[in-house]
Amino acid sequence: MLEIRWHSRAGQGAVTGAKGFAEVVxxxxxxxxxxxxxGSAKRGAAMTAYxxxxxxxxxxxxxxxxxxxxLVLDPALVMSDSIILNHxxxxxxxxxxxxxxxxxxxEAPFLKGKRIHTVDCMKISxxxxxxxxxxxxxxxxxxxxxxxLPIEEFKEDMKLSLKKFPQKIIDANMDAISQAYGxxx
Amino acid sequence: xxxxxxxxxVEVLDGNVAMTHALRQAQVDVLPAYPITPSxxxxxxxxxxxxxxxxDGEFIRVESEHAAMSACVGASAAGARVATATASxxxxxxxxxxxxxxxxxxxxxxxxxxxxxxxxxxxxGDHSDMYLARDAGWIQLCSFEAQHSYDLALMAFRIGEHVDxxxxxxxxxxxxxxxxxxxxxxxxxxxxxxxxxxxxxxxNSLLDNTKPITYGVQTxxxxxxxxxxxxxxxxxESKSHIKKVFEEFNEKFGREYKIVEQHKVDDADMVIVxxxxxxxxxxxxxxxxxxxxxxVGVIAPRVLRPFPYEEFAEALKDTKVVACLxxxxxxxxxxxxxxxxxxxxxxxxxxxxxxNYIYGLGGRDVTIELLSSVFNDLTENLKAGKLTHKxxxxxxxxxxxxxxxxxxx
Numbered sequence: 001m002l003e004i005r006w007h008s009r010a011g012q013g014a015v016t017g018a019k020g021f022a023e024v025v026x027x028x029x030x031x032x033x034x035x036x037x038x039g040s041a042k043r044g045a046a047m048t049a050y051x052x053x054x055x056x057x058x059x060x061x062x063x064x065x066x067x068x069x070x071l072v073l074d075p076a077l078v079m080s081d082s083i084i085l086n087h088x089x090x091x092x093x094x095x096x097x098x099x100x101x102x103x104x105x106x107e108a109p110f111l112k113g114k115r116i117h118t119v120d121c122m123k124i125s126x127x128x129x130x131x132x133x134x135x136x137x138x139x140x141x142x143x144x145x146x147x148x149l150p151i152e153e154f155k156e157d158m159k160l161s162l163k164k165f166p167q168k169i170i171d172a173n174m175d176a177i178s179q180a181y182g183x184x185x
Numbered sequence: 186x187x188x189x190x191x192x193x194x195v196e197v198l199d200g201n202v203a204m205t206h207a208l209r210q211a212q213v214d215v216l217p218a219y220p221i222t223p224s225x226x227x228x229x230x231x232x233x234x235x236x237x238x239x240x241d242g243e244f245i246r247v248e249s250e251h252a253a254m255s256a257c258v259g260a261s262a263a264g265a266r267v268a269t270a271t272a273s274x275x276x277x278x279x280x281x282x283x284x285x286x287x288x289x290x291x292x293x294x295x296x297x298x299x300x301x302x303x304x305x306x307x308x309x310g311d312h313s314d315m316y317l318a319r320d321a322g323w324i325q326l327c328s329f330e331a332q333h334s335y336d337l338a339l340m341a342f343r344i345g346e347h348v349d350x351x352x353x354x355x356x357x358x359x360x361x362x363x364x365x366x367x368x369x370x371x372x373x374x375x376x377x378x379x380x381x382x383x384x385x386x387x388x389n390s391l392l393d394n395t396k397p398i399t400y401g402v403q404t405x406x407x408x409x410x411x412x413x414x415x416x417x418x419x420x421x422e423s424k425s426h427i428k429k430v431f432e433e434f435n436e437k438f439g440r441e442y443k444i445v446e447q448h449k450v451d452d453a454d455m456v457i458v459x460x461x462x463x464x465x466x467x468x469x470x471x472x473x474x475x476x477x478x479x480x481v482g483v484i485a486p487r488v489l490r491p492f493p494y495e496e497f498a499e500a501l502k503d504t505k506v507v508a509c510l511x512x513x514x515x516x517x518x519x520x521x522x523x524x525x526x527x528x529x530x531x532x533x534x535x536x537x538x539x540x541n542y543i544y545g546l547g548g549r550d551v552t553i554e555l556l557s558s559v560f561n562d563l564t565e566n567l568k569a570g571k572l573t574h575k576x577x578x579x580x581x582x583x584x585x586x587x588x589x590x591x592x593x594x
Binding site for chain 2: 018019022023026031032033034035036038057058059060061062063064
């Protein structure tokens, strides 16, 4: 069982990203789950979304999770949200941030000694898609770090998930995925 | 003619979207609705299907849930296939008309994404609305996951619309947990699903001028009792028809549904009784305990009304300890499942030690740890041969432990 927690602000596309990811992974024959915590949160409020991936049907409905990966879409949430909640030794963090790794560790010393990767999802999404929706670049970075699927295979499947959008938007998302895949460190 | 929808064999859908595809494939004629969280997506998507030509029927925007169910009653009496969706306060607001629908024997399908009832206001999942509707004369089916939401919504039309049944049907799914969790759902192609549901056999249409009839008559002490007794009888009798529809669905599509669903109950000493998605999580916990050699099981009603007393009496006849888990505030009593299960088992030769847990209110997480703690309690009861705590406990509540009703209660 692979478990992922997304930290995002409502409106940044974490739920869409989690569902898109689940759909793509389901095409490889895996069983998937994508869900989020809902409340009275409005656009801009901190929120979390979740994925589970397994070879057999996922019947665990608890929200509690000790994630294998934590994906943080908004730079400020590294400091203001409990991103290390239920941390385990093998938890890997991919932080969407404009800061360097050293700058992040200075701002968030609780991350010292943990498996951390950084990528500027916000800049990439603004440059490619033209809006601050960092979910697809985060998935590109996740594919690089996790080596879950070959990047070209992932992109082909993502195109199917995005098929209801105009070609221009699909192309921009593909660019965003490729850039993040190349830049994550 | 409605357009065919391009579906893959496996889609990643949440319970709301899965259910709406069932409504589309059933080619619902009229869907009046007033959207409310967490069922909103059903209403939104169905209206989208109408606008995009995937449904030939009508979506009616109404001014309230009371009006939504009233419009359902009118359209169903006119001879249309009718459905709607709601939750929580919306269900509470339609409750008066729920009794009208069942009393008039109108086979409306209601998709209910179960949610807590205010106050305090809460949008998350528990079974308060399911429990509120349970005496309203509707057949109630319970989904544990998105796949069931889809399958049961398709079957609901076949069940309710049968001329021997003619009763409205609620399809329950856990709000947010099932309604909003996207997971693998195996889809039936449009033509096969639509063929399975079939055409509505119109009975006593209000619009048939050659055979004028009346809906909503008044009967006082002379006939009211007979009407209600007939309605009760037919609701109970519907169980055999529900079984037939479950069997036919399994033959055609290879997915098995039973009146009561069980996981490793046969040789179990200790069993949890619950409803909805908790059955799935509990099954995991059961497997964990079985690995340690502890004989436990979990059982849940797939059909809440008519309540399957005989099936529970048979399934739990050798069980030594039973915990009934109710996801609704009991407000001054034991939980509904505790009452029903005690009633089902009281005339068996042997009766188990039965206790009651209230859990998961307002979306409180139902964890593997909590469910394990229930089996740990039951193990203590098994060892002692009696209750080692009070009858009713709050499970997963913060603060001091709360338990109620004496051991003799």
